[in-house]
Amino acid sequence: MFYREAGQFKSTYAADMAVFPIRQDRIGIAVILLLAFVGVPLIGNDFFTSTVMIPFLVFSLAAIGLNILTGYTGLISLGTAAFMGVGAYAAYKLTTFFPGVNIIVLVLVSGLFSAAIGVLFGLPSLRIKGFYLAVATLAAQFFLQWAFVRVPWLFNYNASGAIEVPQRLFFGIPVTGASASPETRYFVCLVLVVVLTWFASNLVHGKLGRSWMAVRDMDIAAELMGIKLLNAKLLAFAVSSFYAGVAGAMMIFFWYGGGEAADVFNIRLSFNILFMVIIGGLGSLIGSFFGAAFIASLPTILKFGLPALGVPLSGATAEHVTFMLVGALIIVFLIVEPHGLARLWQIGKQKLRTWPFPY
Amino acid sequence: MSIATLDAPTSTTPASDNILSLNNIEVIYDHVILVLKGVSLTVPRKGIVAILGANGAGKTTTLKAISNLLKAERGEVTKGSIVFEGERVDKMSPNELVRRGCIQVMEGRHCFGHLSIEENLLTGAFTRRDGNAAIKRDLEKIYELFPRLKQRRSSQAGYTSGGEQQMCAVGRAMMSKPKMILLDEPSMGLAPQIVEEIFEIVRRLNAEDGVSFLVAEQNTNMALRYATYGYIMETGRIVMDGAASMLRENEDVKEFYLGVAEGDKKSFREVKSYKRRKRWLS
Amino acid sequence: QDSVYFANNAYRTGPFSGSGIPIGDGMRDYITMINERDGGVNGVKIVYEECETGYDTKKSIECYEQAKSKNTIVYSPWSTGATLAAIPRAHIDKIPILSMAYGLSASADGTQFPWVFIPPFTYWDGASVMVKHMAAELGGMDKLKGKKLGLIHLDAPFGKEPIPVLENLAKKYGFELKIYPVAAADMQNQGSLWLSIRRDRPDYLYNQGWGAMNPTAVKEAIKNNFPINKLVGVWWAGGDDDARAGGEQAKGYKSLSWANAGTGFPVMQDILKHVVEKGKSTTPKDKVGEALYNRGVYNSMLVVEGIRNAQKLTGKKVVTAEDMRRGLESLNITEARLKEIGMDGFATPTSISCTDHSGHSKMFVAQWDGAKWIKGSDWIEPLKDEVRPLIETNAKDYAEKAGNWPKRTESCEKSS
Amino acid sequence: MNAEPMNVTGEPMTGKGEVLLAVENVSLRFGGVKAISDVSFDIRKGEVRAIIGPNGAGKTSMLNCINGFYHPQEGRITYKGARRDKMKPHRAAAAGIARTFQNVALFKGMSTLDNIMTGRTLKMKRGFFWQALRHGPAMQEEIEHRRVVEDIIDFLQIEHIRKLPVGKLPYGLQKRVELGRALAMEPELLLLDEPMAGMNLEEKEDMCRFILDVNNQFGTTIALIEHDMGVVMDLSDRVVVLEYGRKIADGTPDQVKSDQKVIDAYLGVAH
Amino acid sequence: MSDVAARPAPNLLANGWIKAGLILAGLVVVALVGAQLDGSGTFYKVFIDPFQQMVAAPDLLAQTIWEGLVSGVLYALIALGFVLIFKASGVFNFAQGIMVVFAALTLVGLHEKGVPAWLAVILTLGVMFVLAVTIERVVLRPLVNQPDIILFMATFGITYFLIGFGESLFGGNPKQMIADELYLPKGAIDLQIFGGLVSLQKIDIAAAVIASIMIAALALFFQYTRIGRALRAVADSHKAALSVGISLNQIWVIVWFTAGIVALITGIMWGARSDVSFALEIVALKALPVLILGGFTSIPGAIIGGLIIGIGEKLGEFYWGPLIGGGIESWLAYFIALGFLLFRPQGLFGDKIIERI
Numbered sequence A: 001m002f003y004r005e006a007g008q009f010k011s012t013y014a015a016d017m018a019v020f021p022i023r024q025d026r027i028g029i030a031v032i033l034l035l036a037f038v039g040v041p042l043i044g045n046d047f048f049t050s051t052v053m054i055p056f057l058v059f060s061l062a063a064i065g066l067n068i069l070t071g072y073t074g075l076i077s078l079g080t081a082a083f084m085g086v087g088a089y090a091a092y093k094l095t096t097f098f099p100g101v102n103i104i105v106l107v108l109v110s111g112l113f114s115a116a117i118g119v120l121f122g123l124p125s126l127r128i129k130g131f132y133l134a135v136a137t138l139a140a141q142f143f144l145q146w147a148f149v150r151v152p153w154l155f156n157y158n159a160s161g162a163i164e165v166p167q168r169l170f171f172g173i174p175v176t177g178a179s180a181s182p183e184t185r186y187f188v189c190l191v192l193v194v195v196l197t198w199f200a201s202n203l204v205h206g207k208l209g210r211s212w213m214a215v216r217d218m219d220i221a222a223e224l225m226g227i228k229l230l231n232a233k234l235l236a237f238a239v240s241s242f243y244a245g246v247a248g249a250m251m252i253f254f255w256y257g258g259g260e261a262a263d264v265f266n267i268r269l270s271f272n273i274l275f276m277v278i279i280g281g282l283g284s285l286i287g288s289f290f291g292a293a294f295i296a297s298l299p300t301i302l303k304f305g306l307p308a309l310g311v312p313l314s315g316a317t318a319e320h321v322t323f324m325l326v327g328a329l330i331i332v333f334l335i336v337e338p339h340g341l342a343r344l345w346q347i348g349k350q351k352l353r354t355w356p357f358p359y
Numbered sequence B: 001m002s003i004a005t006l007d008a009p010t011s012t013t014p015a016s017d018n019i020l021s022l023n024n025i026e027v028i029y030d031h032v033i034l035v036l037k038g039v040s041l042t043v044p045r046k047g048i049v050a051i052l053g054a055n056g057a058g059k060t061t062t063l064k065a066i067s068n069l070l071k072a073e074r075g076e077v078t079k080g081s082i083v084f085e086g087e088r089v090d091k092m093s094p095n096e097l098v099r100r101g102c103i104q105v106m107e108g109r110h111c112f113g114h115l116s117i118e119e120n121l122l123t124g125a126f127t128r129r130d131g132n133a134a135i136k137r138d139l140e141k142i143y144e145l146f147p148r149l150k151q152r153r154s155s156q157a158g159y160t161s162g163g164e165q166q167m168c169a170v171g172r173a174m175m176s177k178p179k180m181i182l183l184d185e186p187s188m189g190l191a192p193q194i195v196e197e198i199f200e201i202v203r204r205l206n207a208e209d210g211v212s213f214l215v216a217e218q219n220t221n222m223a224l225r226y227a228t229y230g231y232i233m234e235t236g237r238i239v240m241d242g243a244a245s246m247l248r249e250n251e252d253v254k255e256f257y258l259g260v261a262e263g264d265k266k267s268f269r270e271v272k273s274y275k276r277r278k279r280w281l282s
Numbered sequence C: 001q002d003s004v005y006f007a008n009n010a011y012r013t014g015p016f017s018g019s020g021i022p023i024g025d026g027m028r029d030y031i032t033m034i035n036e037r038d039g040g041v042n043g044v045k046i047v048y049e050e051c052e053t054g055y056d057t058k059k060s061i062e063c064y065e066q067a068k069s070k071n072t073i074v075y076s077p078w079s080t081g082a083t084l085a086a087i088p089r090a091h092i093d094k095i096p097i098l099s100m101a102y103g104l105s106a107s108a109d110g111t112q113f114p115w116v117f118i119p120p121f122t123y124w125d126g127a128s129v130m131v132k133h134m135a136a137e138l139g140g141m142d143k144l145k146g147k148k149l150g151l152i153h154l155d156a157p158f159g160k161e162p163i164p165v166l167e168n169l170a171k172k173y174g175f176e177l178k179i180y181p182v183a184a185a186d187m188q189n190q191g192s193l194w195l196s197i198r199r200d201r202p203d204y205l206y207n208q209g210w211g212a213m214n215p216t217a218v219k220e221a222i223k224n225n226f227p228i229n230k231l232v233g234v235w236w237a238g239g240d241d242d243a244r245a246g247g248e249q250a251k252g253y254k255s256l257s258w259a260n261a262g263t264g265f266p267v268m269q270d271i272l273k274h275v276v277e278k279g280k281s282t283t284p285k286d287k288v289g290e291a292l293y294n295r296g297v298y299n300s301m302l303v304v305e306g307i308r309n310a311q312k313l314t315g316k317k318v319v320t321a322e323d324m325r326r327g328l329e330s331l332n333i334t335e336a337r338l339k340e341i342g343m344d345g346f347a348t349p350t351s352i353s354c355t356d357h358s359g360h361s362k363m364f365v366a367q368w369d370g371a372k373w374i375k376g377s378d379w380i381e382p383l384k385d386e387v388r389p390l391i392e393t394n395a396k397d398y399a400e401k402a403g404n405w406p407k408r409t410e411s412c413e414k415s416s
Numbered sequence D: 001m002n003a004e005p006m007n008v009t010g011e012p013m014t015g016k017g018e019v020l021l022a023v024e025n026v027s028l029r030f031g032g033v034k035a036i037s038d039v040s041f042d043i044r045k046g047e048v049r050a051i052i053g054p055n056g057a058g059k060t061s062m063l064n065c066i067n068g069f070y071h072p073q074e075g076r077i078t079y080k081g082a083r084r085d086k087m088k089p090h091r092a093a094a095a096g097i098a099r100t101f102q103n104v105a106l107f108k109g110m111s112t113l114d115n116i117m118t119g120r121t122l123k124m125k126r127g128f129f130w131q132a133l134r135h136g137p138a139m140q141e142e143i144e145h146r147r148v149v150e151d152i153i154d155f156l157q158i159e160h161i162r163k164l165p166v167g168k169l170p171y172g173l174q175k176r177v178e179l180g181r182a183l184a185m186e187p188e189l190l191l192l193d194e195p196m197a198g199m200n201l202e203e204k205e206d207m208c209r210f211i212l213d214v215n216n217q218f219g220t221t222i223a224l225i226e227h228d229m230g231v232v233m234d235l236s237d238r239v240v241v242l243e244y245g246r247k248i249a250d251g252t253p254d255q256v257k258s259d260q261k262v263i264d265a266y267l268g269v270a271h
Numbered sequence E: 001m002s003d004v005a006a007r008p009a010p011n012l013l014a015n016g017w018i019k020a021g022l023i024l025a026g027l028v029v030v031a032l033v034g035a036q037l038d039g040s041g042t043f044y045k046v047f048i049d050p051f052q053q054m055v056a057a058p059d060l061l062a063q064t065i066w067e068g069l070v071s072g073v074l075y076a077l078i079a080l081g082f083v084l085i086f087k088a089s090g091v092f093n094f095a096q097g098i099m100v101v102f103a104a105l106t107l108v109g110l111h112e113k114g115v116p117a118w119l120a121v122i123l124t125l126g127v128m129f130v131l132a133v134t135i136e137r138v139v140l141r142p143l144v145n146q147p148d149i150i151l152f153m154a155t156f157g158i159t160y161f162l163i164g165f166g167e168s169l170f171g172g173n174p175k176q177m178i179a180d181e182l183y184l185p186k187g188a189i190d191l192q193i194f195g196g197l198v199s200l201q202k203i204d205i206a207a208a209v210i211a212s213i214m215i216a217a218l219a220l221f222f223q224y225t226r227i228g229r230a231l232r233a234v235a236d237s238h239k240a241a242l243s244v245g246i247s248l249n250q251i252w253v254i255v256w257f258t259a260g261i262v263a264l265i266t267g268i269m270w271g272a273r274s275d276v277s278f279a280l281e282i283v284a285l286k287a288l289p290v291l292i293l294g295g296f297t298s299i300p301g302a303i304i305g306g307l308i309i310g311i312g313e314k315l316g317e318f319y320w321g322p323l324i325g326g327g328i329e330s331w332l333a334y335f336i337a338l339g340f341l342l343f344r345p346q347g348l349f350g351d352k353i354i355e356r357i
Ligand SMILES: Nc1ncnc2c1ncn2[C@@H]1O[C@H](COP(=O)(O)OP(=O)(O)OP(=O)(O)O)[C@@H](O)[C@H]1O
Pocket: B029, B030, B033, B035, B053, B054, B055, B056, B057, B058, B059, B060, B061, B062, B073, B075, B107, D168, D169, D170, D171, D172, D173, D198
């Protein structure tokens, strides 16, 4: 009834090509942004902000990165965590080399390093396809993770092998380091994520995005349309790794706050991000957010939420139940809608449009 | 909407004479896309029935609804019933249906790309239980019908040409020794000679082995030549049906499907681009 | 009734759960025993809550945040990764971290790390004791020259901790140090590593391992005919399951330890009586008294004694995290006190001071007798003179790199 | 390059204009399978050139050679005077060769509009950073090309499916979208591989109309593979007939139709 | 069939991007590796010394190769489970690793409850069958004809579920495999050759023999039987398989049950070598390069790939690993696989990727 596009006519192509052509959608986005910028800091406590919201943002960004590669370009990667790691270590090294430069700039620059490494490991993608390509990215995953432990230069020769996050100020407010408040860190992450999401959205809706999707859907035909496969694929690797790198840097600087970084960027994380992308919806930016919420935040919420609701479970049992529940939910969601939560969302909107009729 | 019925539907004949009957079925894809809006049709035992209609009319969907392959595409039959040999089959699994003798040749080939042509044909005999010798014999028969397949028997199907794959798909279905074959666009991509041959095979199987056919076909000319009865579909509905001979004489059918309006076949160079109005849809 | 809240990380799931479960059991059961037997510490019940981490740093951070939001009086991270992540936070949030014989060795420097406690000693102390033990068996420190010590370690910060001390000692005493890292993914797949060991023929092996890595190492040692009594594990490589995996031939396997195994101590009897036999624990009775279980008990004892000390210092019954820090910082567990709490012979006295947050206490070499761990040596003092300077330089280094590291604001307690 | 195209084909010149593409003695093998053996023919500017032959004759393979997807082992292919039998497929696109496919090769996950827009890829020049902003020049460019694409959509009468993902469209419409995508490239040479398979008469008529219009209005040269003899005979200027990879006839539709070899191999009984 | 592919193999060096990339890649690897090597005598250390070592101590070389062989066989066993399911349903079964753990734990768990060893094996097989049926009913049936990656994702759901389920049933403690009760051989055969001692564990020999028999049997089954053919057909296209009357449900139960059997055997073998614990699940990742090197669809590929990877990584780690700090085993396997893939994108024995338009 209320969700209708009737009466909204588009008289220009520009309006028709907008990312959210329907007014209600635009209002929805505005509300969400308002909630994110004002609502969360107002109502959320520290615990919520730092263990649910910040991880959610970090993972969303990483998932967007992987979605560009896997969802839009059709290249499966199991090395996302390693590329995130490159971002994190690059940012760490950059802070030691350029202590004076603004930390946010450094975080963004570190993405470039990750992009370069991503391109390197993307090279085999011209010849290797599908799950076979996964091995190339697995090589990246394990090699880089090894390097994070074995190359002491990367962690400034610290005896423990851990990296520390120094305190850095932004307009006089600490944004990294232990004294940065969760809200500040959350804001920084939020701004980065919003801006980068906007860029990603622009890219995937334009020529580049179309080339990527063409390569994904039918690479031979794409080549015959004049798209250079290698360029398109490598660019996808670059952009994707850039996002992963920034997410990795954010992860260490705004969330973990240092520590044992090598182990953080392990294969499990790579898998998890892939799953976020799949569950959220391949080839859908909004799906990346859904996926991140589902895979990263749901277990946390279950774990701390169930006892709060009075479900009397011991730590280990709760963990087991969480595992089973998440596993079962993954399967249920896939069965209900294999194209991910994003598609479910769309169908929901479609139903809303035809409501109260079934179709 | 008015439906022009040229012939009393076969409902007067007893059901037992129909090998297949669809009763007012409705199909929805993805929970929201309504594609078939109440389709009823019957195939008499040992009959050849054609479904004609424009692109997107729902021919393929109808066939898939019968063979129960819809589920694999997230479609479902929400209303109506499908009866094959006197039994409701709308909840039956596809392999059960094949075992009972109803097999579909899918539109767009769908060979097993990594299997050789011969292996492809042999998978068609998966449900058969009458021994290797009989299967071998039938295999030879197929090769006789399609000599081209014999030449390419050990090639991986994925590498063969479009037409070869089409032959392979048809041959594969015949390998299951069915009572009824659902043929979806058998002529697509085949050389005229082979098209003719395929329909000859249909006729032969029908006459000699008593196999029934339900054929969805764009080549109306051909279809109406070989079928005994025809249904015409438009956007998910049956809009006309009748004996093939009568359909062939119908003015609308002549103009839109046979291209022989005003008695003469016109050249493709002469056709004008204009949006046609379907006369039976008011 | 009055109560204090104590959050403990546990990992009863995941690849390291084999070690995590007995420790968690020991910790929980001791606290339950105190609550049951004494009605808490001076009448203040300890609300003990486990937070499951699965040995995953991400989850441990969540656990930390939860512990913080529930005002825990002390945080016990139970993994080196989790400790590293918690240290900077705890300094801001003013929550004492108790990382018993694990975590960041450098954090033993109380002047730089006022909120971190690492009793009774650090990994660096352990490494030095390993060298001392080797020397003792060879017949003196001077006999070390030209010998070979191998270090098998989990390829993670935890595993790498002993390296700096061993490197220093190797230089000083002229023995050769060989390092064999084991990637987490290859914990159960150590074939080529042991081939290298066969090639290099080290005289002793020190195993800084954890979880599934340990039983595999023991089995491989047996398989490769490495003399099992020359393989010495760090205390975390001294679980009963670790040794049991080797079967008959594991007899003689050693590990460092400071808390004796077995149930022959009054405190263990109390746990059996007040907790296990009353069905207030999930621990199977035959697991009570295993090596790792007993270390869990020891850890909880430190917490309880810390609370007690804090109560004494502040005169409050219900202490806060800041009080707890004071309590821990002046913790002095004497021989007499050990006796009082039923731990006579269970462990040695240990004391923490303002500058020294570890105590550098004595330890012993435990040995597997085929069925259980027994005390296989006298109490050995770590090479404090080697370890302490390293701790101080590293602590300073850490603070420097972190930039703006909070300076110690709490003055050292003069009492006790 | 051969002096006279007439010598190559040995057929009278009935086509229009000069030679746009010449195929000379091309052979293509896959292991033991000879897909094409020693075939020569040419395509002249502005004509509709049909390639027919029984199934497996090598027609599709021929097109694949022309746009660089297969590289023939022998012989040469010259396009606008330049050799291109060793070229990469994307070069073909840049040189103005577009095609449609026998098994529809659309980008299934994308909408009709986006599919056709990909045809414009080569013509869009804005760099990465403008695209990331999607404002100013990038947006202008996008709109410009959108306009062209909308014209094509109008032309093909597929307005109603503009925003639908193509994967689930009925077959006939997919073929039409594919044609649109090829047209969006504004090709000089358009290769059509069975564009009318699986269509009913009415749709075939539409398709013929489109093909003829393209040919007439834009002067696009067309190479057409089709099994419907009616269409081939009516539309094409010249026809080349392949069988088992060999050329068996080449000439005007009437010549070919009455060629006994062609009747035996392909047409069967006189059509 | 077609050995001479007419589709040109992309010439990797022709492209400027690739050339630059490869140079950059070379630089990065050299820099990272070089950072680990100390400068003096690098050439000697890398290219001469290892070979001298091999010659000087042939017993160690033999032992290394044997170790590689054994771990190769064990990788191959895990890979085999993957291959079975992939070949027969096109599903990349991420859950294979946890199935190994689950099977082994069930066996040991049952034995702990007092069930005699062999009965426990039979009961475990029963459990694996039930698991196969459940997975088919609950997961696969509703997901028929979905893209590979979706099914892959679903197996991840299964993994999660089994981890939680398994741990709540059996607890997280590592358990010992009941090797003696199953009459698995113990001890070692020590060979005095090459002037040294080469010790072959009997359990390893048993593993190699069992694996070879199993692999040979399965390979024959797939190639030459009716069901085998049907399995391959299903992997090619669910839809087409349905249309010719192949019962996916039945096929899937068969395949997942077979994979369950393989998982049990793998679990017993791995468990007898180290321990049965959830950490074993991680080892399953090592099966991936094996799988990819051999080709996803090839059963003999699993064993050959396993051997190449096993021996390659052991030699690499043993002779070259120490030069750059050791631990290179963790990634060497993937690089070996990658190297092969660059020349054969479908793996050594995998079905050729069909590219045709
Ligand atoms: N899987 C699907 N999901 C959603 N819609 C579908 C799906 N398959 C088909 N449709 C829609 O159903 C309608 C009927 O399609 P169907 O394939 O049955 O037509 P058809 O008569 O066989 O056409 P053609 O002659 O082109 O083969 C079409 O509008 C199509 O877009």
